[in-house]
Amino acid sequence: MFKSAPLTAERSTEFQIKGINDGLLVTLGEGEWSVLREYLLHNIEERSAFFQGARLALDVGDHVLKAAELGALRDKLGDFGISLTAVISSSVVTEKTALMLGIATQIQPVKRLASAPKPVEEPVHVNGETAVFLQKTMRSGTRIQNSGTVVVLGDVNPGAEIIAGGNVIIWGRLKGTVVAGCDGDEHAQVCALEMTPMSLRIANISLDEKPRKSKPGPEFASIESGTVIIQPWKHPTY
Amino acid sequence: MAAKVITVTSGKGGVGKTTTTANIAVALSMDGAKVVCLDGDIGLRNLDVVMGLENRIVYDLVDVVEGRCRLRQAMIRDKQNSELYLIPAAQTRDKNAISPSDMVRLCDELRPDFDWILIDSPAGIERGFRNVIAPADIVLVVTNPEVSAVRDADRIIGLVESEEKGPARLVINRLNSSMVKRGDMLSVDDVTELLAISLIGIVPEDESVISSANRGQPVVNDTKSRAGMAFRDIARRLRGEDVPFPPMEVKDDFFKKLFRVN
Numbered sequence: 001m002f003k004s005a006p007l008t009a010e011r012s013t014e015f016q017i018k019g020i021n022d023g024l025l026v027t028l029g030e031g032e033w034s035v036l037r038e039y040l041l042h043n044i045e046e047r048s049a050f051f052q053g054a055r056l057a058l059d060v061g062d063h064v065l066k067a068a069e070l071g072a073l074r075d076k077l078g079d080f081g082i083s084l085t086a087v088i089s090s091s092v093v094t095e096k097t098a099l100m101l102g103i104a105t106q107i108q109p110v111k112r113l114a115s116a117p118k119p120v121e122e123p124v125h126v127n128g129e130t131a132v133f134l135q136k137t138m139r140s141g142t143r144i145q146n147s148g149t150v151v152v153l154g155d156v157n158p159g160a161e162i163i164a165g166g167n168v169i170i171w172g173r174l175k176g177t178v179v180a181g182c183d184g185d186e187h188a189q190v191c192a193l194e195m196t197p198m199s200l201r202i203a204n205i206s207l208d209e210k211p212r213k214s215k216p217g218p219e220f221a222s223i224e225s226g227t228v229i230i231q232p233w234k235h236p237t238y
Numbered sequence: 239m240a241a242k243v244i245t246v247t248s249g250k251g252g253v254g255k256t257t258t259t260a261n262i263a264v265a266l267s268m269d270g271a272k273v274v275c276l277d278g279d280i281g282l283r284n285l286d287v288v289m290g291l292e293n294r295i296v297y298d299l300v301d302v303v304e305g306r307c308r309l310r311q312a313m314i315r316d317k318q319n320s321e322l323y324l325i326p327a328a329q330t331r332d333k334n335a336i337s338p339s340d341m342v343r344l345c346d347e348l349r350p351d352f353d354w355i356l357i358d359s360p361a362g363i364e365r366g367f368r369n370v371i372a373p374a375d376i377v378l379v380v381t382n383p384e385v386s387a388v389r390d391a392d393r394i395i396g397l398v399e400s401e402e403k404g405p406a407r408l409v410i411n412r413l414n415s416s417m418v419k420r421g422d423m424l425s426v427d428d429v430t431e432l433l434a435i436s437l438i439g440i441v442p443e444d445e446s447v448i449s450s451a452n453r454g455q456p457v458v459n460d461t462k463s464r465a466g467m468a469f470r471d472i473a474r475r476l477r478g479e480d481v482p483f484p485p486m487e488v489k490d491d492f493f494k495k496l497f498r499v500n
């Protein structure tokens with residue numbers, strides 16, 4: 001039924017599909033980005049029933065992708081009823097692009113109800129414990145998730161979200177949402193030049209002080225005797 | 239001539255994009271510039287209504303893109319301003335009828351004959367947004383001084399930046415200074431501090447905006463209207479003039495902040 005000339009793809013342009021927790025993980029093969037992209041879309045088109053409604057994590061290897069390209073790919077996938085939930089890449093530029101577009105950069109182990117199907121494969125860990133550094137104001141709708149530390153040089157606006165396994169360091173104003181020590185590390189800390197978070201959690205403990213008046217000067221949040229407290233940053237005495 | 243393309247967008251709907259597009263277009267053309275407006279809100283056209291041109295529509299933007307007519311045939315000349323044209327949106331099609339590259343091509347075809355191309359946008363951040371942002375040289379983000387509108391504006395500004403179309407410039411529409419004084423509305427300061435982009439206009443809440451839109455007569459034509467004045471000021475700033483903001487809308491330390499934000 002497909003009259004169009006089949007794409008003569010070399011072995012290496014072949015991509016792999018795995019089932020993961022939350023949908024499908026597609027790992028692209030090797031070769032030029034435009035070729036890989038067309039090959040992927042061509043295959044999706046042929047198997048559109050299989051992909052319809054899928055949540056897709058895409059491992060693009062070391063390809064460097066700019067916002068226009070990644071945005072266009074997301075739209076194309078959207079036209080097939082596929083939502084692009086994560087882009088995994090060894091390129092820092094591509095990771096930043098994904099974050100700017102509000103796309104995760106690692107596969108999230110999603111907590112499921114007991115009745116939900118077991119993950120087919122183990123989640124892939126990318127970035128292990130490395131820190132993410134973003135030199136940019138995080139605007140509403142953007143999200144960073146990392147199993148290690150997150151450093152932002154810029155403001156974190158209301159509606160932006162940082163979820164870190166480790167510490168969160170903001171050289172700017174924190175007005176959005178932050179979770180530090182999201183895997184249970186109660187020693188994690190959050191610091192910011194101005195601390196008026198929409199919400200802030202360390203491990204499983206949330207800051208309950210509701211709307212905070214911003215105090216001038218840097219502050220840091222940590223858990224002390226079971227509650228999250230915020231105090232002015234002083235020269236460390238330890 | 240090589241027109242500059244101005245895309246007028248917002249995060250939240252209903253904040254005044256269409257009003258802003260129509261009024262800036264008229265203001266620019268009143269000073270002799272050649273201006274064409276494109277209604278990018280495919281499926282929900284209303285720029286033609288605000289400009290009072292709805293009963294002259296024969297062809298629309300999708301007709302041009304799909305080759306059913308030539309560009310010139312879809313251009314409707316304004317009633318008062320002979321150098322102002324509108325290319326209306328299709329009413330019966332959706333945003334997928336055009337692509338970002340269609341919009342770029344269309345604008346490139348118009349550029350040599352005009353000074354300004356203004357594009358009105360659909361609300362939201364999906365495909366329609368990508369269509370209107372693709373050809374933009376200048377992006378104006380319209381917001382109202384309300385928490386939810388500002389939050390959504392922040393999001394759109396982030397997208398504009400990630401499309402490498404920034405920095406966007408901000409229009410704060412429907413400012414009610416007595417509400418600001420009572421503390422019931424965000425001030426200009428509150429908004430610019432969060433959004434951290436440069437301000438190009440502050441348009442007051444003004445009933446004459448609604449009554450003139452209903453007459454198909456954009457409010458800039460009304461020399462007594464304060465909103466009309468604000469839109470004329472935006473047009474002058476677009477042309478590069480240094481027009482101060484009227485002091486009554488603005489707190490004392492505002493200019494200091496403005497410099498920092500810039």
Ligand SMILES: Nc1ncnc2c1ncn2[C@@H]1O[C@H](COP(=O)(O)OP(=O)(O)OP(=O)(O)O)[C@@H](O)[C@H]1O
Pocket residue numbers: 248250251252253254255256257258279359360361411412413441442443444445447448451465
């Ligand atoms: N400064 C103002 N003062 C009073 N009313 C205004 C002002 N600006 C806009 N309005 C009114 O607000 C309403 C919405 O404006 P408009 O249609 O321009 O918004 P929009 O952003 O284009 O909406 P949509 O997202 O639906 O396209 C209209 O009735 C308009 O007349």
Ligand SMILES: [Mg+2]
Pocket residue numbers: 255256257279284358359
């Ligand atoms: Mg509109």
